Amino acid sequence: MRRPEAGRWVAAAIGLIVYLGCARALSAAGVDTWTIVRSTAYWTLALVLPGWLVFRTAVGPSVSWLAEACLGACTGLGLELLFWMLFSLAGQQQLVRYWPLLTLLVLVRAPWRTRLRQKPTGRMPLPWLIALAAAALVLVRVEFLRFLNFYGTPYEGRSMYPDMQWHMGLAAEATRSFPLMIPQAITAGDLRYHWFVDAHVAIESLTTGTSVQLILAQLYLLPLALLIVGMSAVLAHVLSGRAWAGGLAGVLACATTTPTLWPNVYQSLSAYIAASPTQLFALPLTFFTIVTITLLLRRTQPWSRASAGYWLIFALSAFAICGAKASAPPTLLGGALTALAAAIVMRRWPLARVAAVIAVVMGIVTIIAVKFVSGGDSASGVQFLAALSRSQLYDVLIGYPEGYSDKTLVIPGLFNPWVLTGVIVFEFWRLAGLLATGFVFCRVLRRKPEAWLIAGCAAAAIMGFLLVRQPGLSELYFIRGLAPLGGVMVAWLLAAHLPAPKGDGRAARFVAPLVWVIMLLIGAVVAVRMVNLNGVPPPDTVEGMHEVIRQALLITVGGSPRSRRSPRSHPGPADAPNRTPPGCPSRSRPRPWPGCWPVPCWPHR
Template sequence: MVVVLLARGTPPSDLVRYSLFLVVGVVAPGLVLHKGLRGSQGSWLSDVGLGAATGSVMTLVAWAVAGALSAWPLMWCWPVLSFALLLLPSVRERVRQRPRSWGGGPALALTGAVAVAVWQQVSGYVSVVDLPPSSRGYYPDLLWHLGLAAEATRSVPLQTPQLADAGPLRYHWFANAEVAASSLMSGVEVQTVMLRLWVVPAAVLAVVLTAALAEKVSGSAWVAAAAGWAFLTTAPFPFWPSVVPVLSHLNGYSPSQLFAYTPFLLALHALVDVARDSGARRGAVAVAMIGCLGASGAKSSALPVLLGGLGVAVLAALVHRRRRAVLIGTSVVVALLTAAALRLVAGGSTGSGIQLLSNLTVMQPYRVLARAEPDFSTLVPSGLVSGPAGPLLLVALLLALGLASVRNLGGLHPFTRTGPRHDLGVWLLAGASLTAFLPLVVIGHSGYSEYYFLYTGLPAGCVLTACWVRDAVTGQRMSPARVARWLAVGAGATVLVGLLTRPGSGDTPGPEEMRGRLVLFVVVLLVVAAGALALGASRRRRLRAATAVLLMGVLAGSAVLTTATGQTGTPLPHDDGLDHLAQSTAAVWIREHVPADALLATNEHCLPADPGVAATRCDSRRWWLSGLSGRRVLVESWDYDPASVAAGGYRDGARLAANQAAFSDPSPATLGALADLGVTWLVAEGGSAGGVSPDLPEHADLRFRTGAVSVYSLR
């Protein structure tokens, strides 16, 4: 990985500084604080992973305090204070508790899972996204997040850097603040942190925390390794690439989702102890609250999923007459925190509404057989139940969703006849993994944001899936050799069949071919289900054990296959015809020569339409200026501004007109109007084709020009 980072232009000094920051500023102080509160959690893997998660959330706390005081160097006080806790004898005693080491087999298995996670991020993100300047385009949302991370280096709470008059940002921006804190404490530029150094450790930590949660619930290192592998794959069953959707839960292009796993899993791990009444209860409650605090602004789906898990745990506690008061009290606290988060640091849900089974419309069969552009204004998606495809489409897509979310269905384990019934920690995980299905059923959104609930609950489902496999194997007393054989069969068959059915470039079947694929898909699944039921009537336990191990092999093989073939669900920017080299070169110049608190204005706000497609609206996601330069812009783009979305365009027409006039009709009056708003620099794109007057240099100082981008300072 280090070789790839250096080969991809990462400055060696930045790599060293960031690595030192992770060790000294995150992992070590977090390890002291977490162990000081809870003691050792069983293994070095769990202790280090949970310590890193605790340190990550506490870095956010330090960032908020230092930013509120306008004294960023104070962030380094948090590691110093954490080490000072070692002066307390009780803390020293807990920190000195020696965790056990895993055996060679589980350690080797989880190391393989971590290697695949690194491979995913390096091949799908680090090797694709360039450091500026570059002629390669950037995914628009990534540029938007870059702008937020840069904003987090100068304001607490965040303002809106793409629209200077929009005020405080209504969005779950804690991931951006985490990147900003990493930049401020390590001395590495925000762009280098987000595009190179942050994403791989974040993905690895998500896998490690999933394994740590599995170890906590099961007490088994093998179950922990299995849960880590189950968490990796983006397509559990890649045999039907044009039917079963690909998930993108470990996606560097969505920093908020990737970061959300850290506080969510930290809180869930501690809440298992709270539910079970394990030792160091007060410490577990404290860590749970630290995790919930971090989750509150990490992703809008995090706390609701956690609250769903607590709700199921409360119901189980009422049935079993155990831990009722503490679980109800914890649920109330988390509910209050969720309500506060929805008011203060939630967002990204603009355009959401009630539409049953809306999530099915993202799948290719619906786009081919029903509607290429789904309508989100109806109660049920048009063409899903009626229409040419009829019930076949609905049945096939529900089955496809079931296959895609099979790991979340691990939450059914405690409901089964052989599942654990009295372990409230298991019920907590079951609720967290199954709660995700409610938004999938009832919420409709053009960006399919309801899938983030599924992603958030996925680690809990993976843990229970691994526990189900362990219980099935233990009940049948399968030998290690037989387990290995079934794992190899599942993994090998997945890789082989997946390679044979891999779609070609631009493979989009027509309606008749798609209808035939759906018929075959439904028939095969029904035959397999009927065969399993028939065999299970006489050899139920043996079948259950073999099926469980085979499923784990399929998940492991799919993790390798989807990563190797690039089926990771990561979006790639299309060739939009923009001069990306000029844009990024100008952005680097601005970063080096323009004050960090300067306010810029630009004349272009819309992305070009796809060639051959008539533009019906302005795709206002042109965020390269704020993202790559890290500076605020008066009016850049407005697609994620709730008020502008509601207005159907930028909400302040007069301000937009004044902004454009400064470029198209420069004069002391038009430029003075922008100067009165605080603008000190102009960034013009496209020359006369972009509405830029040739007279602009007469009224502003040209400071830099490259390609179609010119940078002016106001006199």
């Protein structure tokens, strides 16, 4: 049955509500309306639309309009980097603003124009669109309080997270040179760092005229965060063929934290680390690459002329992920190799040849990334569970720095009964999201190479986290970079075991009420947590509990709690060194405790 016209308008209205929520958050953080309009036009006309033209021409219609928009945005991110490099080699970076006009060439051929007029093959059910929008608005609210409103615009004199200044320098460098130099030390030679997000910021600045400082301080965050949610939904929809599974995966992807039962081991493994632009830029492109690999693995004739567009989009996704984040190419390589091994074990030789080519491409991308555009691996080494040594409890049980050495293959004291119990019990919960990909061993999924692809990516991420030791705790990005993947696998497993619906999503109606209950609980927890972030002390009386509930309700509906500080009351650079957020140990301590600051205490470049 075709969706009524009213349903289409309701779906468009839901998207408009999410956009207005983002615009309201930016406006409340100090961004003027004209800047928001320019940024909206940039993402719509210079990324999503030209990317959609290329993706639709190469691959054809996707599973929903949401998928069309998200896949178009990811394609646009890859294309703008490619054209920026070409224009930069000619010394004409300012011409990059005109690259979307080149995509109009797809209108030349009549078969391509016909493909553009086709409609998506499915749609997202309206209840799941509403749930997805509600979860996205909760995410926007959290990011507003954690980052946008906390730091404000770069012109208000507030202290800024140090890594953001590094990225601002790189983005400014990308507006005028290629290959990039280190702006803080021009005599150090070419930059060896995953700088693609800085090039993206430079392109937006050259296109809209907005300063790179304002883009990195405010504008870059929300579009990429919502793209992570959208690509999670798209990946689950593509894998399962069920639209409601995509909605469920998108809702699960909005979780902004993971269980933190082991006391202060390290900060939460959230995918939305606003102070790490590379993390937010790499995750949707990682899922984009997984989608393109999945489409190739499912092609019945992968070497035919009709499949050339699929290979083209896969090559573009591999190029975009190469310099997005140092931890991304190795995890994708692990997934590609696992899919290849599964195809060989199952003796599916045509599929194995496709998987072999994909694995070779990802291997080349990983080598190039390590050689030229990786970074953050300074002083890295191998040590099992090195991240555990950053915990306050580890210091109490084992001692820091007494008795600690970063030269051993296993952290000292791991086999202490209390430490070992904590690792066995609590680390399971911390890694539960990625461990959910172990559902690949179920009978329904274990014959699917794309399931092994996802499980291999998760295994590579977990191994990177467990084995790599990096002074800045950058090993956390192996699992932060794939955090929503467990939700995707859970949604796919549910879709695989539920009976086939007569109409899209009808057999899974029992899931929707459960999701709404979970969403209400998450909203309540987020609201109470935001009250705590705004300086309300923990209640010790019934009246105190009532006050926390009142403040939480005000935050949930968008009000301003009485205890919230005015944006103008933030200390400026002069007194920033003495600033300590409520509930955190003093900065005079010899070693900061991760998890205390509104953004990570450790470098996240």
